[in-house]
Amino acid sequence: MDVIQYQDPTGSTMVARWPANGTAAIRLGSQLIVEESQQAVFFRDGKALDTFGPGRHTLATQNVPIIAGLFGIPFGGKSPFQAAVFFVSTKTFLDLKWGTKEPVIFRDQDLAMVRLRAFGKFAVRIANAQLFVNSVVGSRGLYSTEGIEDYFRDVIVARLTDVLGENLTSIFDLPKLYDELAMGLKSRVADDFAKYGIELADLFLGAITPPEEVQKLIDERSGMGALGDMNTYMKFKTARAIGDAAQQPGGGAGSTVGAGLGLGMGAGLGAMLPGMMRDAMQGGGAAQPAPAAAAAAAGSPVAEKLRQLKGLLDEGLISQEEFNTKRQKLLDEM
Numbered sequence: 428m429d430v431i432q433y434q435d436p437t438g439s440t441m442v443a444r445w446p447a448n449g450t451a452a453i454r455l456g457s458q459l460i461v462e463e464s465q466q467a468v469f470f471r472d473g474k475a476l477d478t479f480g481p482g483r484h485t486l487a488t489q490n491v492p493i494i495a496g497l498f499g500i501p502f503g504g505k506s507p508f509q510a511a512v513f514f515v516s517t518k519t520f521l522d523l524k525w526g527t528k529e530p531v532i533f534r535d536q537d538l539a540m541v542r543l544r545a546f547g548k549f550a551v552r553i554a555n556a557q558l559f560v561n562s563v564v565g566s567r568g569l570y571s572t573e574g575i576e577d578y579f580r581d582v583i584v585a586r587l588t589d590v591l592g593e594n595l596t597s598i599f600d601l602p603k604l605y606d607e608l609a610m611g612l613k614s615r616v617a618d619d620f621a622k623y624g625i626e627l628a629d630l631f632l633g634a635i636t637p638p639e640e641v642q643k644l645i646d647e648r649s650g651m652g653a654l655g656d657m658n659t660y661m662k663f664k665t666a667r668a669i670g671d672a673a674q675q676p677g678g679g680a681g682s683t684v685g686a687g688l689g690l691g692m693g694a695g696l697g698a699m700l701p702g703m704m705r706d707a708m709q710g711g712g713a714a715q716p717a718p719a720a721a722a723a724a725a726g727s728p729v730a731e732k733l734r735q736l737k738g739l740l741d742e743g744l745i746s747q748e749e750f751n752t753k754r755q756k757l758l759d760e761m
Contacts, residue, residue, distance in 0.1 A: 429457035433465075433514040439571045441520070441553065442560060445512045447568035452507035459484040464518040466556040471510040475557045513564070515556040519628050520572050523549050525580040530638070531588055537597045541641060545587060547609070547633040551575060551625050558624030579620065583630070586615045591635075598637060605632050732757055 431453070433443045445451070450471075460483050461467045467479040526546030535541045553559050564570045590611045595604060613630040620627040636642070733754065740750040 429454060430460060431457060431512055432460035432462075434462070435516065437571070439520070439573070440569060441516050441572060441575070442564045442567075442570040443514045444564075444566075444568045445514065450509040450511045453486060453510050454507045455487050457486045459486055459512065461514070464516060466515045466517055466553075468513040468515060468556050468560050469510060470513065471508065475561065478556055513556075513560050515553055515560065517553055517556070519550055519552045520575075521548075521550045523551065523572060523576045523579075525549060525576075525583045527584050527587075528581075531584070531591070533591055533595075533598070535597050537599060538637075538641065541598065541637050543591070543598070543635055543637055545584070545632065545635040547583075547631045549579070549583065549630040550628040551579075551620065552628055553624060554621070554626040555624035562623050575625070579616075582619050583612065583616055586619070587612055590615055598635070601635055608632055608635075 431445055433445055435443065459467060459479060461479050461481050463481045465481065467484075468475050469477045469479065524546070525548070527544045530542035530544050533541055533543050563574075590608060594608060594611055595601070609630060609632040612632065613627060616630070617627050736745075736750060736753055736757070739745045740747065745753075
């Protein structure tokens, strides 16, 4: 007695043929074992004769009347016959990925034309075993999820273009529309899956993103919005530039106000920075331009004292701790 069965060691096999190539002689009385998550499609002479559900099936004329009717088995039902069995997995295949190979052109009401990329996941299961084998698998000995993933990735992206055009006006509305867009996309592609005997169990929209350069412009725009009008934004940029110069060794703005100002200019700028930043953020009076502010700081009495103090430190006449203490006192006087 023969036992015909198949167990998938990979978890990604959708259909496996027994035998892998051609047909085999099957004797009546053989046992066909179908797992709980399988269906078995019985083929003879290139035609699907019957589909068996989960369980143990004895291939005998009394249990499988279609065999006796079509084969006309002689010799008291003991003769073997040539046939093939396709084991079809009916489990749900998860974690299949889809995404755009090339950006999709989208007409945005705020950004005009913009290129979008999108990606997500989907899950499928075989709902009609005979239809799937006949229309997709054919005579192949093994068929995995790779073929389904490659083909339906392009189908989903093609339908995505229509869904975006009908439901989205600006990419700034995306955060509140992800679920609606995913549901609309799933509904749109369900028939594309069904005509091959496949049920689309789930479809998720992971993200829709514009190009990197557009994202940078959006970040810049949101930063300006947080600061207020353009005048306030420019004040903020000027104050931050002065602060950066003050942090450079030797007073990085030397090219602006003259070389050699060193620590004194840096300290003066550092002391002036908080007030300039406060004025910029509060939209107060016009911030002093960087060159003028730096010159004023460099020419102040405090700046001169700081230069002298730095000289004492360089000559080893005072310690670093003493220098820091006196320097802080001078800065507090400004």
